[in-house]
Each structure stands twice: as structure tokens, then as C-alpha cells.
Amino acid sequence: MASRSELTLCSALLLLCPSRAAADKLQITSTPAGAKVELDGVAAGVTPFEKDFPGGYFHKTRTSMGSRLEHPLVARISLAGYTSKEVRLTEGPMNWISLNGRNRGEYWLFKSDHFHVDLQxxxxxxxxxxxxxxxxxxxxxxxxxxxxxxxxxxxxxxxxxxxxxxxxxxxxxxxxxxxxxxxxxxxxxxxxxxxxxxxxxxxxxxxxxxxxxxxxxxxxxxxxxxxxxxxxxxxxxxxxxxxxxxxxxxxxxxxxxxxxxxxxxxxxxxxxxxxxxxxxxxxxxxxxxxxxxxxxxxxxxxxxxxxxxxxxxxxxxxxxxxxxxxxxxxxxxxxxxxxxxxxxxxxxxxxxxxxxxxxxxxxxxxxxPAVAEAVGTVSVSSEPDGAEIFVDDKFLGNAPAMLKLPAGPHIILLKFPGHADWRRTLEVLKSSKTSLKAALEPAR
Structure with a gap:
């Protein structure tokens, strides 16, 4: 039969060392139901949603997450026609130190085993x-x-x-x-x-x-x-x-x-x-x-x-x-x-x-308004990088840049110190997307 001191030591080891418990079940529900559930950006299912997780550090009844997670587990719940919601599911990190002090780690705990969200x-x-x-x-x-x-x-x-x-x-x-x-x-x-x-x-x-x-x-x-x-x-x-x-x-x-x-x-x-x-x-x-x-x-x-x-x-x-x-x-x-x-x-x-x-x-x-529809997108880049962009003689920034221009003809001019100007006439169409890559030659 084990001595009392041996039993005490075994009890201490059980309390201080991580043990694997039966899987715990995470549940996520929503009103209305049928919402998409993403866990840390990965599609996982729809509500009502259930997923088993291994658990059991320190004999806690709540599921625990290992140190492999560098951030809390976040769920995103979304449904067409409704505002999406993000819910932080875990709390932590919690610190774990082995009895001899040689091993250390971190883990996270679920705040609850059931989360419910109301979508508006x-x-x-x-x-x-x-x-x-x-x-x-x-x-x-x-x-x-x-x-x-x-x-x-x-x-x-x-x-x-x-x-x-x-x-x-x-x-x-x-x-x-x-x-x-x-x-x-x-x-x-x-x-x-x-x-x-x-x-x-x-x-x-x-x-x-x-x-x-x-x-x-x-x-x-x-x-x-x-x-x-x-x-x-x-x-x-x-x-x-x-x-x-x-x-x-x-x-x-x-x-x-x-x-x-x-x-x-x-x-x-x-x-x-x-x-x-x-x-x-x-x-x-x-x-x-x-x-x-x-x-x-x-x-x-x-x-x-x-x-x-x-x-x-x-x-x-x-x-x-x-x-x-x-x-x-x-x-x-x-x-x-x-x-x-x-x-x-x-x-x-x-x-x-x-x-x-x-x-x-x-x-x-x-x-x-018609003007809201008559806009096109023009992406402008230059070699060398950072050229000044002028559209119809108006300075609009430095390349690379994304411009929204009204439909119709425009004169695009790029300038860079020590280089010849780069000029093009561009016809912008409604809802169009155009890319311009300007290679500016050194000035002679």
C-alpha cells in the first residue's frame, strides 16, 4: 500500500501537470439561424454550430487551448442582409509551469461552452x-x-x-x-x-x-x-x-x-x-x-x-x-x-x-445621380517609382496610385526629376478598370 506521503505527491502531480480530458463541445447559435460561422477566418459551418475540442488542463471543466494558439480564438458570424458579428471565444493566455520548473507553456480557456448572437x-x-x-x-x-x-x-x-x-x-x-x-x-x-x-x-x-x-x-x-x-x-x-x-x-x-x-x-x-x-x-x-x-x-x-x-x-x-x-x-x-x-x-x-x-x-x-455611375478606376505606376501624376494639368499624387476619374478623355502626365515627361491620352469608360505603367526615360 502506498504511504501517505506518496499519495500526497501523486495528488500534487495530478493537479500541477496537464492531463487530457474528454472532448468538450463548443456551441454557437444565432437569431436568425443559418448564419455562417468562421473560426479565425476559416469557414467552419452554420448556426446552430457544434464542434468538439480536446480539453482538460488542471482538471478544469472548461475546454482549454494549447500554446500553439498565438491569439484568442475568434468566431465571425455572418448572414446576408444582417450585420456580421465577431466574438472572442477564449480568455488567456494562462501560464503553465511544470513541477520541476523546467517546462513552461501557455494555453487559452473558452469563456463558455455556448455562445449566442443576435444579428441585426x-x-x-x-x-x-x-x-x-x-x-x-x-x-x-x-x-x-x-x-x-x-x-x-x-x-x-x-x-x-x-x-x-x-x-x-x-x-x-x-x-x-x-x-x-x-x-x-x-x-x-x-x-x-x-x-x-x-x-x-x-x-x-x-x-x-x-x-x-x-x-x-x-x-x-x-x-x-x-x-x-x-x-x-x-x-x-x-x-x-x-x-x-x-x-x-x-x-x-x-x-x-x-x-x-x-x-x-x-x-x-x-x-x-x-x-x-x-x-x-x-x-x-x-x-x-x-x-x-x-x-x-x-x-x-x-x-x-x-x-x-x-x-x-x-x-x-x-x-x-x-x-x-x-x-x-x-x-x-x-x-x-x-x-x-x-x-x-x-x-x-x-x-x-x-x-x-x-x-x-x-x-x-x-x-x-448619373455622375455617380460615370466613373472609372485607373491604376498608375511608374519606373522609377514615385513620379508625380497630373491629370488634365492637375496634380493628383505620386505613383503608384489608384485614381477614380469621370468617364471621358483625360490627359495623363507623369514627371520625375532628371527624366523626360511621360504623357498619354486615356479614354475612361464608365465602371472601367485600367492600368497604366509609365517607364520614364532619363532626360538627354
């Missing part, structure tokens, strides 16, 4: 109007705001967002409470705490996450008896000029909410290291907590979402904002009328629920 119809979530501007064609008639006036007008539309273990910035794009922020702040969160510039705290429900473009949308309900939220106008990247003054408003830390930094546009174009989309490079200081906040031009229009900065030895003053062009493409999924006209501003509204039928949708198309 898109038509009920995405209400209000998106205001967008195609370019600064009329900027010559529009005076620039002083820094003080710009901050005074824009700051009320900026919010401080806080999740379980992340914090950052966002801004209103509709008076009905739609907030734009970064996906890396909102991913896996159902609810974010939103603090307005007046100190008011509200609950922001995450209603859409696009991890590829690093864009997320959240919704705050307008308090009863309150006015609509102040919101900002968006401007397409085709109107952004290299060297123009820009300003960022964000929240780099709990003690420095709604701080302001300023700089210039250093370049506009594709930066593969930054990610997909069109990026605005700026020397405006972008610090942790600024993510998701607006990059504003001198007229108070959002030209980009402050997203990241380059951190390398002997490198400073390089920040990146994802262009409002990419944001508008995301918003267009929920606001079909969002369009960019040649001049001035256009407003996109979410059609009423009755317009969801095919018949009503067709009527909506025919009633939309």
Missing part, C-alpha cells in the same frame, strides 16, 4: 447619411481653416474607444452614430466603450470588421432627447496633394485624450509593407492610441484613417493613414448611394427597408 438587419443598423467629396476642385474658392478653428469643428466628432485590452480612436461619419476605427482595435470585440469629447460615455456595438483593409465600423445609439452626433466629411484620395498640411486628432493614452498633432502629406500611393489599399504617408506624429482616428486636411475633411507608423532603427517621422477612398469602398457596401461626384459633396443614404426588394433596388439605381 443592415437596414436597421446603417442609417443616416455619409457625406463625401471627390476632390478639392473647388478648394480655390474655399479658404483654409485656422488650426484652432479646424480643431474646434472636428474634435466633437472624434471618440476615444476602449475594449477589453486595447484602446484607440475613432470618428463619427453619420449623425446616427456610425463610428469608423481600425479593425485591429475592434477585432474580437462585441462592445467598445466610446468616450466623447464632452466626457460622455456610451456603448458602441461593433457592426462590421474588415481585417484585410484594417477598417471596422461601430454603432452608438443616439441618446433619447439628444441631437444627432457631429460627424465628418470624407474626401477621396484623388484630391490629396503632396506637401499639403494635415492634422491628426487621437488618444495616445488615458491621460492624453483628444490630443492634436500636425504635419504634411509626404506621399500618396501603394505601400506593400503597410498593407493593401491606398496609403497616405505623413510626418504627422502617429502614436499608439491614435489608431483609428482621422487625418484631416486644412478644410476639416477626413482624407485618411491613422493606422500605423514605421518603426525602424534610424527611421523617424513616417506614419501611414489608410485613405478615405478605401473607407468609402467599405461604406458603399452598406450605403449604396455613397458616390463621388466631380465637384462638391454628395451624400449617401441607406435605402429604407422596403427598398431591399429587387424591384425597389432597381428604382434606386435609376434615381441615383
Amino acid at each position: 438587419p443592415i437596414s436597421e443598423t446603417f442609417t443616416g447619411k455619409i457625406t463625401a467629396k471627390a476632390s478639392d476642385a473647388g478648394a480655390g474658392l474655399q479658404s483654409e481653416l485656422s488650426l484652432e478653428e479646424l480643431v474646434r469643428q472636428a474634435k466633437p466628432a472624434v471618440v476615444y474607444l476602449k475594449g477589453l485590452d486595447k484602446a484607440g480612436s475613432g470618428f463619427f461619419v453619420t449623425g446616427t452614430g456610425i463610428i469608423v476605427t481600425n479593425a485591429h482595435l475592434a477585432r474580437g470585440e462585441e462592445i467598445l466603450e466610446a468616450t466623447l469629447s464632452n466626457g460622455q460615455q456610451l456603448e458602441a456595438k461593433v457592426v462590421h470588421v474588415d481585417p484585410d483593409l484594417d477598417i471596422a465600423l461601430a454603432k452608438v445609439e443616439v441618446p433619447s432627447g439628444s441631437h444627432d452626433f457631429p460627424h465628418l466629411m470624407l474626401m477621396d484620395a484623388s484630391g490629396v496633394r503632396q506637401g499639403e498640411n494635415v492634422l491628426a486628432i487621437g488618444n495616445p493614452g488615458d491621460a492624453m485624450l483628444f490630443s492634436v498633432t500636425k504635419g504634411i502629406v509626404s506621399a500618396v500611393g501603394k505601400f506593400p509593407d503597410a498593407g493593401p489599399g491606398t496609403w497616405i504617408q505623413t510626418d504627422t506624429p502617429i502614436n499608439p492610441g491614435n489608431s483609428g482616428g482621422p487625418l484631416l486636411n486644412a478644410h476639416g475633411e477626413v482624407i485618411g484613417i491613422n493606422t500605423q507608423k514605421l518603426i525602424k532603427k534610424n527611421v523617424s517621422g513616417i506614419g501611414f493613414a489608410l485613405s478615405a477612398t478605401d473607407l468609402l469602398e467599405v461604406l458603399h457596401r452598406f450605403y449604396p448611394n455613397v458616390a463621388l461626384a466631380n465637384h462638391g459633396a454628395t451624400q449617401g443614404t441607406r435605402p429604407p427597408a422596403s427598398a431591399e426588394s429587387a424591384e425597389s433596388s432597381e428604382a434606386l439605381k435609376t434615381s441615383a
Whole structure:
């Protein structure tokens, strides 16, 4: 028979060493049922959804995940016609140390064995109007705001967002409470705490996450008896000029909410290291907590979402904002009328629920402004990289760049120091996609 000390030692080993238990069952349900379930971006089934997981570290009754997972397990639940939801399923990491201290590891635990989500119809979530501007064609008639006036007008539309273990910035794009922020702040969160510039705290429900473009949308309900939220106008990247003054408003830390930094546009174009989309490079200081906040031009229009900065030895003053062009493409999924006209501003509204039928949708198309349809996309790259792009004698940025141009003939001119000009006449067709690759010859 084993001695008492031997039994005590065996009990201690059982408690301190990981043991394999029977598989636990994860259940995910939704209202309505039949929603697609993705686990960390991989399609796994539809609701009602069940999956067995091995479990049993430290004899805990909840399923545990091994250290092979570098992040919490996140489920995405989506259904056509409804806002998608992301749910963080696990908590952790938990630390495990063997009895002799030689082996260490981490694991995650499921928060529950059953998760239920209520999906809301898109038509009920995405209400209000998106205001967008195609370019600064009329900027010559529009005076620039002083820094003080710009901050005074824009700051009320900026919010401080806080999740379980992340914090950052966002801004209103509709008076009905739609907030734009970064996906890396909102991913896996159902609810974010939103603090307005007046100190008011509200609950922001995450209603859409696009991890590829690093864009997320959240919704705050307008308090009863309150006015609509102040919101900002968006401007397409085709109107952004290299060297123009820009300003960022964000929240780099709990003690420095709604701080302001300023700089210039250093370049506009594709930066593969930054990610997909069109990026605005700026020397405006972008610090942790600024993510998701607006990059504003001198007229108070959002030209980009402050997203990241380059951190390398002997490198400073390089920040990146994802262009409002990419944001508008995301918003267009929920606001079909969002369009960019040649001049001035256009407003996109979410059609009423009755317009969801095919018949009503067709009527909506025919009633939309013709200029919204007569636009083509032109991708411009150059060798050497970074050539200045002029369209019809107007500077539109540096190559590589993605331009949205009205249908019709355009003169495309690229310039680079020490090289001969590259010029082409291009006929842009409605809804067309064209690629131009300019090889600039050294000047003789």
C-alpha cells in the first residue's frame, strides 16, 4: 500500500501537470439561424454550430487551448442582409509551469461552452447619411481653416474607444452614430466603450470588421432627447496633394485624450509593407492610441484613417493613414448611394427597408445621380517609382496610385526629376478598370 506521503505527491502531480480530458463541445447559435460561422477566418459551418475540442488542463471543466494558439480564438458570424458579428471565444493566455520548473507553456480557456448572437438587419443598423467629396476642385474658392478653428469643428466628432485590452480612436461619419476605427482595435470585440469629447460615455456595438483593409465600423445609439452626433466629411484620395498640411486628432493614452498633432502629406500611393489599399504617408506624429482616428486636411475633411507608423532603427517621422477612398469602398457596401461626384459633396443614404426588394433596388439605381455611375478606376505606376501624376494639368499624387476619374478623355502626365515627361491620352469608360505603367526615360 502506498504511504501517505506518496499519495500526497501523486495528488500534487495530478493537479500541477496537464492531463487530457474528454472532448468538450463548443456551441454557437444565432437569431436568425443559418448564419455562417468562421473560426479565425476559416469557414467552419452554420448556426446552430457544434464542434468538439480536446480539453482538460488542471482538471478544469472548461475546454482549454494549447500554446500553439498565438491569439484568442475568434468566431465571425455572418448572414446576408444582417450585420456580421465577431466574438472572442477564449480568455488567456494562462501560464503553465511544470513541477520541476523546467517546462513552461501557455494555453487559452473558452469563456463558455455556448455562445449566442443576435444579428441585426443592415437596414436597421446603417442609417443616416455619409457625406463625401471627390476632390478639392473647388478648394480655390474655399479658404483654409485656422488650426484652432479646424480643431474646434472636428474634435466633437472624434471618440476615444476602449475594449477589453486595447484602446484607440475613432470618428463619427453619420449623425446616427456610425463610428469608423481600425479593425485591429475592434477585432474580437462585441462592445467598445466610446468616450466623447464632452466626457460622455456610451456603448458602441461593433457592426462590421474588415481585417484585410484594417477598417471596422461601430454603432452608438443616439441618446433619447439628444441631437444627432457631429460627424465628418470624407474626401477621396484623388484630391490629396503632396506637401499639403494635415492634422491628426487621437488618444495616445488615458491621460492624453483628444490630443492634436500636425504635419504634411509626404506621399500618396501603394505601400506593400503597410498593407493593401491606398496609403497616405505623413510626418504627422502617429502614436499608439491614435489608431483609428482621422487625418484631416486644412478644410476639416477626413482624407485618411491613422493606422500605423514605421518603426525602424534610424527611421523617424513616417506614419501611414489608410485613405478615405478605401473607407468609402467599405461604406458603399452598406450605403449604396455613397458616390463621388466631380465637384462638391454628395451624400449617401441607406435605402429604407422596403427598398431591399429587387424591384425597389432597381428604382434606386435609376434615381441615383448619373455622375455617380460615370466613373472609372485607373491604376498608375511608374519606373522609377514615385513620379508625380497630373491629370488634365492637375496634380493628383505620386505613383503608384489608384485614381477614380469621370468617364471621358483625360490627359495623363507623369514627371520625375532628371527624366523626360511621360504623357498619354486615356479614354475612361464608365465602371472601367485600367492600368497604366509609365517607364520614364532619363532626360538627354
